[in-house]
Amino acid sequence: MTTASNPDRAAHRQSLRERNGGQILVQQLRIHGVKRVFLVPGESYLPCIDALYDHQDAIQPVVCRQESGAGYMAEAYGKLTGEPGICFVTRGPGATNASIAVHTAYQDSTPMILFVGQVGNDFIEREAFQEIDYRRMFGEMAKWVAQIDRTDRIPEFVARAFAVATSGRPGPVVLALPEDTLWGKATVPDLPRYQRAHAAPTPAAMASLETLLAQAQRPFLLVGGSGWTPQSMRQIEGFAERFALPVGAAWRRLECFDNHHPNFASHVGWGMGDALRARIRDADLLIAVGTRMGEATTEGYTLVESPLPRQRLVHVYPDANELGRVFQSALPIAADVVSFAQAVDTLRPAAEPAWGGQTRAARGDYLAQQEPAPAPGPLNVNAVACHVRDHVPPDACITVGAGNYALFAHAYHRFQGVGTSLTPTVGSMGYGLPAAISAKLEYPDRTVVCYAGDGCFQMNLQELGVAMQYRLGIVVLVFNNGMWGTIRAHQEREFPGRTIALTFDNPDFSELVRAYRGHGEVVGSDAEFGPAFARALEFANTQRLPALLELRYDPDGVGPGITLSQIRAAALARQAQAAS
Structure with missing residues (x-):
């Protein structure tokens, strides 16, 4: 001084x-x-x-x-x-x-x-x-x-x-x-507003990335993590377009890349399709941007193996302490997504990428999975997720907590940027409703829809009082199957036919929300859902209070295209084969 x-x-x-x-x-x-x-x-x-x-x-x-x-x-x-x-x-x-x-x-x-x-x-x-x-x-x-x-x-x-x-x-x-x-x-002076420090890639790192791209035949771009901005997303989209890269979003980070983009190939992690899994497994260059590639994204560190992946890995992450911690990469780049996006915005391929057909095939596989899978019972919650996707504005925010019901939103909804998805990658229950409240406070003019399991919802349903007090018109979809569905699926897989300690009696959720001055309906069939969802949206938008639809569906339909009956049958067959 x-x-x-x-x-x-x-x-x-x-x-x-x-x-x-x-x-x-x-x-x-x-x-x-x-x-x-x-x-x-x-x-x-x-x-x-x-x-x-x-x-x-x-x-x-x-x-x-x-x-x-x-x-x-x-x-x-x-x-x-x-x-x-x-x-x-x-x-x-x-x-x-x-x-x-x-x-x-x-x-x-x-x-x-x-x-x-x-x-x-x-x-x-x-x-x-x-x-x-x-x-x-x-x-x-x-x-x-x-x-x-x-x-x-x-x-x-x-x-x-x-x-x-x-x-x-x-x-x-x-x-x-x-x-x-x-x-x-x-008596102490105030300090000025903090300034965020950005980690940026070096010119040498970007030159090495260009070399690896020129040598690749089956590259794949994986995005995730935090810190994304609309501009950085557009720059990464441009990078993917110029290099014809297929793009996947890490587990529960679907908002990090526009799902409508022709290069988007779906989410990566538990529940992904077989074709996408094979595409990533066989990639000769994997560019991971902003994501740690945790257990869920890598399916237990098998899709991307630790400590040495089979793919040549370019790992871009803002904290150098994370680079090399789980995966030894061919090119570690200590940079946040904003700085990396700015850097790749200047890259241009020397020749037309040869793998454009692979990217179009990946997109085709994704679109083929966007039709609702069949499900038992009169209410198909696969179709529910597709209806929501097709009847909310593009900037709608979808929040979920944890449970198999969340797979329906992630399988069918098409997210398109920061603020369109709120979900805990840690898999903590009770998250969806508080997240929806926070989203509506931040974006009062946006449509906010919370997906909640009947168990997950009851962990924080008292926060309906916040939605009531602050006049927040959110829509809550409670997936009521009367059980802890994720654990039931695991139980059937490991101990088929020995169900215990997983079911519960539920209140009438549609009556419960009325105690918070909200709108509630019970939906039990495909024909009922569309009109009920329209009424819920109308109520939330005009009355600025919560609306809730209780979805009563067959518990056998535990996930997209998956039934408990199938899981049990496969487990019993494995047991019989092991015993023979």
Whole structure:
């Protein structure tokens, strides 16, 4: 710092007023661009709640019903915007409830900051009321966990939290807020808004990529991860077009590439088609951009083998620590998707790619799977997913939680960019409804449809109260088959005919939503769904309240083109063959 700037800084300090910790923290959130916080109020961070009163023109507090719902909403906000989703919860039970969202943000590489109330420093290490050591509790599921023990250091910690949450591989940060820090007062300057650091590919790396493309005969482009923008998506689409590359989206990252694009070949991971699986397995060059290629995408690290893939692998990822961690690649490139997309935007093939026919064949395979598969019973939920696809606007946001019912949306819906899909790659249940609420808050003019299993929905159905309170016209499709369908499928596969502990009685979901001033209907046949869905959309759009359709269907139809009867029969046949 120059000597000339020292007097300026001193004068700035003299002009500051004394503030308590809550006032300092919330002012920092405003400076960093926060426009919405999700919270379940708690006395442990009361000064922060009070400080929000003075920032109502810029920051909207969203009062949630349970901390897991609040955390999921914040995580969904991070997915939608690329900025950290902000969640406040109280100490102890509040933090443990919110931990599922932190784990989701970690495995989904979503920027998020969780602020947790904490006992005062004078009570630390006495097992005071609701006391937990958050460094130990969250250490394995967050990028950084810290406790702010001094009021005057709040701006420093908050600025670092934003930088850590968004840099390299994005993820969650947890900051504990002791009561004496929040109630304490300090005269401290605010820090400026954080600046995101971008990792960019080197010229040498791009030259090597061009060489590998020139040598390839069966290349495949796999996209996924977080940090995508509309511009980076268009640039990657242009790259795929110029090089005639077939493109797959990593597990539950279908929004990362326009599914309507002629180069799109479907999602990659559990439930993919045999033709696509063979295409990736036999590829001589696999360019993976933004995705870690986890267990689900690689089908247990068999499609892309660890540690040494059979394909020549170009792995593009923003965090160098992830490169070489699971897969030894032919060309590791430490770059985020924005910087990599800018770099490939300048690449041009030296000659017409020879594999264009393979790409067209891959697209043909994908389109052939877009007709609804048959299913038992009067209501075909394959056809339901196709109807939704064909009757919502292109920018509609589809949210799902976890369960076999999610396969219907991922098999048939055609997503086309950031904000059109919200789903947890970690496979955490109860996510769909809070995510839909977050999406509707962020995009009030968009259609938002939540796919929810009957079990998944009941994990966070209380957040219907948020949709009611904030007048959010979302549509919820509850897939009611009266059982934990995914586990039932696994049980039939491993222990056929020995069903136990997987079924349950459900409430009338259509009546339940009416208690939240919403619209509800029960649908039991194909003929009923179309008109009911139209009524649900109309109600949600005009009344700005939730609409719910309870889909009662044959539980034998457990997935797209899959029945429990088939799974059981195949398992029994294997057992008989092994016994013979």
